[in-house]
Amino acid sequence: MKLLKTNRPVKNRALPGNESLLRQLWNDPMGRAGMIGVGIVILMAIFAPWIARYDVAKMHAKDKLISPCAAYWFGTDNFGRDVFSRIVYGARVSLVVGIVAVGIAAGFGYLFGMIAGFFEGRTETVIMMVMDVIFAFPSILLALFIVAALGPSIVNTMIAIGIVNIPVFARTVRASVKTVKSTDYSANARSIGLKKMKILFKHVTPNVMAPFTVQATLALSGAILTEASMSFLGLGIQPPNPSWGSMLSDARKFMERAPWLVIFPALFIIMTILSFNILGDALRDVLDPKLKL
Amino acid sequence: MKKLFALALALVMALSLLSGAMAEENVLRYGVDADAAGGFDPHTISAVASMRMIGQMYNTLVDVDENLNVIPELATSWEQPDDTTYIFHLADNVTFHSGRRMTAEDVKYSFERILDPAVGALGNSSSYVGDIDTVEAVDELTVKITLKNINAPFLANLSSSYCSIVDKDVVEANDGSLLLADGGTGPYTLGEWVPDNHVTVNAYADYFDEAGKASFDAIEFYVMTDASARLAALRTGAVDLIVADTAMLDLVEGDDSIQVVSYQSRNYTGLFLNVNRAPFDNPLVRQAVNLALDREEIIEFAFNGKATVSGFVPASLGHWAVDVTENEYYTQNIEKAKQLLAEAGYPNGFETNIIVGLLDSIRDTGLVVEQQLSEIGIKVNVQDVERGQYLDAWNGHDFDIMVCQNGAGSDPSRAVAFFFKTGSSANIQDYSNARVDELCELAVATSDAAVREEYYKEAINIILDDCIVAIVASPQEYFLASPALQGFAPNASNANNFAGVTLAK
Numbered sequence: 001m002k003l004l005k006t007n008r009p010v011k012n013r014a015l016p017g018n019e020s021l022l023r024q025l026w027n028d029p030m031g032r033a034g035m036i037g038v039g040i041v042i043l044m045a046i047f048a049p050w051i052a053r054y055d056v057a058k059m060h061a062k063d064k065l066i067s068p069c070a071a072y073w074f075g076t077d078n079f080g081r082d083v084f085s086r087i088v089y090g091a092r093v094s095l096v097v098g099i100v101a102v103g104i105a106a107g108f109g110y111l112f113g114m115i116a117g118f119f120e121g122r123t124e125t126v127i128m129m130v131m132d133v134i135f136a137f138p139s140i141l142l143a144l145f146i147v148a149a150l151g152p153s154i155v156n157t158m159i160a161i162g163i164v165n166i167p168v169f170a171r172t173v174r175a176s177v178k179t180v181k182s183t184d185y186s187a188n189a190r191s192i193g194l195k196k197m198k199i200l201f202k203h204v205t206p207n208v209m210a211p212f213t214v215q216a217t218l219a220l221s222g223a224i225l226t227e228a229s230m231s232f233l234g235l236g237i238q239p240p241n242p243s244w245g246s247m248l249s250d251a252r253k254f255m256e257r258a259p260w261l262v263i264f265p266a267l268f269i270i271m272t273i274l275s276f277n278i279l280g281d282a283l284r285d286v287l288d289p290k291l292k293l
Numbered sequence: 294m295k296k297l298f299a300l301a302l303a304l305v306m307a308l309s310l311l312s313g314a315m316a317e318e319n320v321l322r323y324g325v326d327a328d329a330a331g332g333f334d335p336h337t338i339s340a341v342a343s344m345r346m347i348g349q350m351y352n353t354l355v356d357v358d359e360n361l362n363v364i365p366e367l368a369t370s371w372e373q374p375d376d377t378t379y380i381f382h383l384a385d386n387v388t389f390h391s392g393r394r395m396t397a398e399d400v401k402y403s404f405e406r407i408l409d410p411a412v413g414a415l416g417n418s419s420s421y422v423g424d425i426d427t428v429e430a431v432d433e434l435t436v437k438i439t440l441k442n443i444n445a446p447f448l449a450n451l452s453s454s455y456c457s458i459v460d461k462d463v464v465e466a467n468d469g470s471l472l473l474a475d476g477g478t479g480p481y482t483l484g485e486w487v488p489d490n491h492v493t494v495n496a497y498a499d500y501f502d503e504a505g506k507a508s509f510d511a512i513e514f515y516v517m518t519d520a521s522a523r524l525a526a527l528r529t530g531a532v533d534l535i536v537a538d539t540a541m542l543d544l545v546e547g548d549d550s551i552q553v554v555s556y557q558s559r560n561y562t563g564l565f566l567n568v569n570r571a572p573f574d575n576p577l578v579r580q581a582v583n584l585a586l587d588r589e590e591i592i593e594f595a596f597n598g599k600a601t602v603s604g605f606v607p608a609s610l611g612h613w614a615v616d617v618t619e620n621e622y623y624t625q626n627i628e629k630a631k632q633l634l635a636e637a638g639y640p641n642g643f644e645t646n647i648i649v650g651l652l653d654s655i656r657d658t659g660l661v662v663e664q665q666l667s668e669i670g671i672k673v674n675v676q677d678v679e680r681g682q683y684l685d686a687w688n689g690h691d692f693d694i695m696v697c698q699n700g701a702g703s704d705p706s707r708a709v710a711f712f713f714k715t716g717s718s719a720n721i722q723d724y725s726n727a728r729v730d731e732l733c734e735l736a737v738a739t740s741d742a743a744v745r746e747e748y749y750k751e752a753i754n755i756i757l758d759d760c761i762v763a764i765v766a767s768p769q770e771y772f773l774a775s776p777a778l779q780g781f782a783p784n785a786s787n788a789n790n791f792a793g794v795t796l797a798k
Contacts (some may be wrong), residue, residue: 061590079661239675253653256544
């Protein structure tokens with residue numbers, strides 16, 4: 001009997017690494033909060049057409065600047081447009097911009113970081129110098145430069161935010177690659193004559209994934225915030241499409257008369273950024289090998 | 294002893310505070326929406342923000358009142374021996390801010406400066422004084438101006454600040470530029486300009502006209518681009534007067550601590566269609582666009598209801614204006630618009646771009662138009678561009694639809710010819726209609742007001758029926774002031790006239 005009892009290794013607390021990542025996150029209170037917050041935003045974005053109660057651009061002449069009520073949950077703006085519907089569709093803009101921008105940043109960052117870390121020497125020096133130059137600019141300023149040069153549109157916003165975020169990924173990946181390279185198993189792989197590419201993708205990549213994922217989650221919140229800032233400055237998405245940032249910007253004039261125009265977009269920006277940051281932190285705790293045992 | 298000392302100290306401090314308050318200068322603090330652009334040269338600067346100060350610093354030969362009558366300013370009287378000759382008699386006690394007396398030679402110099410192509414003066418066009426042939430100083434106080442051809446609105450044109458009389462010595466001392474110098478005769482002199490912060494003009498004690506004399510020791514123009522910041526500054530008493538935004542009006546309704554001052558502007562906002570680009574080269578499409586608009590709704594959204602439906606010659610131009618509400622394209626008719634689009638070969642509509650920028654009312658007009666045109670199947674992409682790009686589109690005539698706000702001026706020679714005559718600098722649509730050109734020329738060459746009116750009305754109606762523009766409204770302009778401000782009565786001819794205005798403190 002005793003033996004049988006101790007032989008029940010399925011849910012061993014001592015080895016959380018065996019549990020699925022999502023389950024580990026869910027068991028962590030912070031991780032759970034982050035997952036719920038991010039989940040809400042994702043659901044809003046996906047099901048926007050079903051959740052939104054009105055067309056986002058539809059103006060209601062008789063319903064200008066109405067405070068939150070049964071017909072308009074979050075009130076209406078100076079065009080009589082439904083703020084709730086615009087917030088819901090704004091989630092789409094935030095997420096799409098965030099994901100695509102981080103995709104661009106992560107893709108190029110991964111590539112540059114890998115090349116720099118693996119090949120070292122002059123290649124590394126050149127790549128990292130370019131990264132340092134980009135990194136030296138304040139990110140919003142650089143993004144504004146790029147959008148001003150390319151013209152304001154949602155695609156250019158995504159490209160700009162993407163470019164701005166490349167160095168962070170490149171640095172993260174390069175550092176991890178260098179660590180992995182100095183390990184015994186990497187040396188072993190080389191000693192048995194494996195091709196460089198094979199070592200890169202089979203042995204190095206899996207070990208880089210952990211810090212990379214954490215970085216991506218955190219970069220998402222940064223990208224969403226940058227998009228909001230740029231739209232606030234009028235260099236993001238073009239009207240009448242709603243973005244939380246542009247909604248805030250438009251609301252400035254009516255802040256005193258209609259505070260709900262400021263409160264709701266601000267609330268959703270805060271919630272989204274906070275959720276992604278909490279999730280990123282929780283993810284780091286879960287993925288950090290040092291904390292696993 | 295210590296207590297006594299502390300008490301004495303407190304008393305001294307309180308007294309000094311009190312005396313500071315009592316010695317407060319008689320200064321008007323004015324919150325404006327934009328900083329002076331470039332400087333204060335009356336001949337080369339057209340920015341409204343700079344004109345506010347230029348108007349205090351300079352005088353012109355004549356002025357126009359709110360009913361567009363020409364009234365004396367530096368010239369006390371004038372006569373017109375024939376259609377192309379004007380003789381002005383100048384006031385004899387006018388001095389420049391340098392203290393030097395103004396004479397006929399200065400008037401001659403000022404017009405020579407305006408007509409010198411190297412200066413790039415804005416007045417050097419037929420719409421102002423470009424038709425001047427010679428300027429002659431007959432004696433110390435008499436100036437004779439001869440025109441190359443008849444120019445009926447010439448006298449009224451002289452009232453523009455583009456035709457200000459300037460001090461030759463000051464221009465020459467500043468390498469030919471008045472941007473940062475003051476060569477005027479006006480009731481105020483240029484004090485300091487702290488960019489993005491404030492401009493101060495100080496009273497000129499020796500101003501020639503008692504009635505127009507400065508009633509403040511100084512006027513301080515504070516730059517506050519954010520509308521809510523201006524309102525907050527007025528409420529806290531940091532400023533006495535602000536340029537208002539119609540969105541503010543609801544907030545101050547019934548508030549006794551703020552007075553609302555307004556006037557009907559001679560500006561208008563509307564859509565300019567690119568008549569040389571498909572599909573707007575088709576008159577049917579242009580008619581459809583006009584018919585699709587609900588102008589009252591645009592006014593409600595973009596101007597908070599504070600504007601009147603208007604054409605490109607607003608009703609504030611008096612007898613020159615045509616009643617646009619009679620025009621068949623001014624009443625919304627969705628069915629007819631759809632039908633016209635189908636006839637033009639666009640039964641399912643089309644996609645086009647609309648450029649907006651510069652002003653909130655321009656942007657908001659664009660957004661409402663986007664909605665209204667979608668009802669007849671026209672998909673509009675709104676391009677909200679920054680100032681530079683907006684001006685590029687204007688200067689390069691590069692747009693499908695552009696929402697603009699223009700000033701109609703004080704005479705149809707500007708309202709019609711300046712914007713719609715072939716080759717005119719403000720004809721951003723490159724519109725060309727032989728009959729309109731002919732009428733504009735005929736009207737300028739006639740001094741009979743009734744005949745001119747006939748010519749212009751015919752031209753206006755041709756342009757309206759051609760539907761090359763879809764003008765929406767002429768806005769009401771607003772100021773908010775502390776109740777202490779008395780006698781401030783702006784009008785479209787002079788929106789920043791502070792003569793006789795006082796602060797009851």
